[in-house]
Amino acid sequence: MKTSKNMNNQQIAQLLKAVSAALLVKGENQFRVQAYDRAAVAIEHATSEVKDLWDDGQLTSLPGVGASIAQHLDELFRTGRVKHFEEIFKGLPEAMFELIQIPGIGPKSAYKLCKALGITKARNAIKKLEKAAKDGEVRKIEGFGEESERDILQNIAEFHRRENRMLLSFAENLAQKIAAYLKKEPAVLRVEPLGSLRRRCATIGDLDLAVATNQPEKVVDHFLRFPQVKQVLNKGSRKASVVLFNGRQVDLRVQEEASFGALLQYFTGSKQHNIALRTLAQKRHLSLSEYGIKKVNGKEKLFRFKTEKAFYNFLGLDWIPPELREDTGEIEAAQKHQLPQLVTPEDIKGDLHIHSDFDVETSHDLGQDGLEKILSVAADLGYEYIAIADHTPSTSQHTSQQIIDLLKRRREYYEQIIYSREKSENKRTIKVFISLEIDILPDGRLAIPEKAFDYLDFAIVSVHSSFRLSRQKMTHRVLTALAAHPKIKILGHPTGRLLNEREGYELDWEALFDLCQKKEKFLEVNAWPNRLDLPDTLVREAVKNGVKLVINTDSHAADQLRVMPYGVYTARRGWAEKKDILNTLSLAELEKKLGV
Numbered sequence: 001m002k003t004s005k006n007m008n009n010q011q012i013a014q015l016l017k018a019v020s021a022a023l024l025v026k027g028e029n030q031f032r033v034q035a036y037d038r039a040a041v042a043i044e045h046a047t048s049e050v051k052d053l054w055d056d057g058q059l060t061s062l063p064g065v066g067a068s069i070a071q072h073l074d075e076l077f078r079t080g081r082v083k084h085f086e087e088i089f090k091g092l093p094e095a096m097f098e099l100i101q102i103p104g105i106g107p108k109s110a111y112k113l114c115k116a117l118g119i120t121k122a123r124n125a126i127k128k129l130e131k132a133a134k135d136g137e138v139r140k141i142e143g144f145g146e147e148s149e150r151d152i153l154q155n156i157a158e159f160h161r162r163e164n165r166m167l168l169s170f171a172e173n174l175a176q177k178i179a180a181y182l183k184k185e186p187a188v189l190r191v192e193p194l195g196s197l198r199r200r201c202a203t204i205g206d207l208d209l210a211v212a213t214n215q216p217e218k219v220v221d222h223f224l225r226f227p228q229v230k231q232v233l234n235k236g237s238r239k240a241s242v243v244l245f246n247g248r249q250v251d252l253r254v255q256e257e258a259s260f261g262a263l264l265q266y267f268t269g270s271k272q273h274n275i276a277l278r279t280l281a282q283k284r285h286l287s288l289s290e291y292g293i294k295k296v297n298g299k300e301k302l303f304r305f306k307t308e309k310a311f312y313n314f315l316g317l318d319w320i321p322p323e324l325r326e327d328t329g330e331i332e333a334a335q336k337h338q339l340p341q342l343v344t345p346e347d348i349k350g351d352l353h354i355h356s357d358f359d360v361e362t363s364h365d366l367g368q369d370g371l372e373k374i375l376s377v378a379a380d381l382g383y384e385y386i387a388i389a390d391h392t393p394s395t396s397q398h399t400s401q402q403i404i405d406l407l408k409r410r411r412e413y414y415e416q417i418i419y420s421r422e423k424s425e426n427k428r429t430i431k432v433f434i435s436l437e438i439d440i441l442p443d444g445r446l447a448i449p450e451k452a453f454d455y456l457d458f459a460i461v462s463v464h465s466s467f468r469l470s471r472q473k474m475t476h477r478v479l480t481a482l483a484a485h486p487k488i489k490i491l492g493h494p495t496g497r498l499l500n501e502r503e504g505y506e507l508d509w510e511a512l513f514d515l516c517q518k519k520e521k522f523l524e525v526n527a528w529p530n531r532l533d534l535p536d537t538l539v540r541e542a543v544k545n546g547v548k549l550v551i552n553t554d555s556h557a558a559d560q561l562r563v564m565p566y567g568v569y570t571a572r573r574g575w576a577e578k579k580d581i582l583n584t585l586s587l588a589e590l591e592k593k594l595g596v
């Protein structure tokens with residue numbers, strides 16, 4: 001693996017995954033392997049560049065990055081190399097670290113494929129594997145068959161499709177940094193994101209920003225001096241494109257204040273929305289551009305718009321929130337003044353899916369922080385309530401009775417903390433629900449015995465394994481679990497997708513919506529930046545079908561409670577209103593709904 005002093009988060013995550021893979025292939029103990037995996041995931045989802053954190057001496061503030069990995073990263077940023085890693089990589093083909101990027105190819109398969117096909121170098125490794133699979137060479141390798149050969153081809157195609165897209169959280173953070181820099185120039189009057197970032201899509205390609213100014217050239221020059229700029233791709237009097245050191249492309253558009261509304265509208269898109277808008281304008285003999293609106297056959301007068309609202313109003317439309325601009329009925333709704341009153345981050349009154357550090361002896365990840373720390377962040381966010389939803393104890397390591405005892409002990413532990421906190425503190429207390437995120441086993445059974453529900457206020461059920469069942473089996477599995485107990489209220493991350501990693505599973509959504517409606521179950525919009533699950537399109541379907549949703553962060557550390565807005569944006573993209581979201585209710589209303 002090539003390393004350097006200037007690796008971005010994606011490259012560092014890839015490096016740590018390679019270390020984990022090498023350790024696994026060499027038969028190292030699983031805790032070391034997992035530590036590297038966990039650090040890789042944390043870095044992939046970090047909202048800041050790891051190198052910046054290192055600069056500030058904040059490396060270990062990243063959950064999952066312990067002292068020893070931090071030390072290796074320190075060596076990397078200082079010298080561009082990590083001797084310990086080089087030692088670990090010795091004797092393994094470089095190509096295998098390329099192949100593990102393909103979904104479905106684990107370290108051991110990657111190693112086997114490299115050995116059997118004679119692929120050694122990193123360069124073109126994926127291409128060579130693709131060719132071998134197309135030529136039917138993979139099926140001849142022991143342990144692989146026609147089916148896995150087909151899977152490999154499919155997964156390579158998927159890999160190419162999603163390469164290089166940033167998670168929304170990362171893109172937003174990067175945009176804010178650039179915006180803060182731009183605002184140092186007094187000529188900059190306003191900075192706004194454009195394109196998919198402004199529409200809050202789940203993943204973002206290039207970053208597009210707009211600036212309102214009356215001195216365009218001054219602003220362009222200032223932009224080009226941004227310290228992170230590695231290369232200037234092009235520069236005009238009103239626009240410029242650059243590549244940053246982290247490999248991301250940023251495009252800037254600059255416009256006078258008087259026409260800024262038109263620019264914002266034009267470059268926010270989406271393409272489909274703008275096409276539909278143009279069609280509507282044409283019927284009225286108007287033409288739209290980034291500068292404003294012109295009458296087609298009249299005099300060449302250009303109507304200019306300082307705000308987007310004025311632009312839309314000129315066309316006889318209400319202002320359309322960027323999240324809705326996908327040409328899926330928003331223009332008609334804006335004409336009839338029937339746009340939804342979208343839910344906002346301020347509407348959220350609590351978070352019902354938080355993992356704590358109580359050791360439930362699970363095979364999944366524990367949370368990193370205790371209840372006290374979680375409550376202090378919740379207070380900071382102004383919440384009325386939270387729910388601790390740890391994972392279930394592992395079923396292979398415990399008897400039913402042990403699971404019941406463990407969950408009983410857990411309840412007593414929390415009740416004690418809550419009790420002493422309420423006694424000792426005068427400040428506003430936040431209601432804590434004791435919940436659990438129960439694994440749905442492949443056959444639809446739950447990972448805890450019925451008796452264990454006595455120690456829960458309510459429960460979430462989630463799929464964490466066997467993602468590749470048929471649609472019919474998966475539907476049966478999820479529906480059975482959701483209906484298994486009256487205390488089960490929420491289906492966690494309902495599609496199981498991981499952005500940039502894994503597609504969601506197949507499911508009969510109509511049947512699920514039906515069950516949710518009849519039995520008053522809630523579908524989660526998981527706000528975790530690489531989940532955003534339910535996806536926006538399914539949020540829309542759920543809302544149309546009268547299904548209620550709950551927006552949760554699935555935090556594994558107290559500070560992660562702050563990712564809530566990404567879930568809200570996803571819900572907004574699915575046209576969800578406050579009334580559609582369970583955790584916009586006051587505590588009293590919520591307790592009634594949950595029956596606790």
Ligand SMILES: [Zn+2]
Nearest residue numbers: 437462492493
């Ligand atoms: Zn989960």
Ligand SMILES: [Zn+2]
Nearest residue numbers: 353355437554
């Ligand atoms: Zn969870």
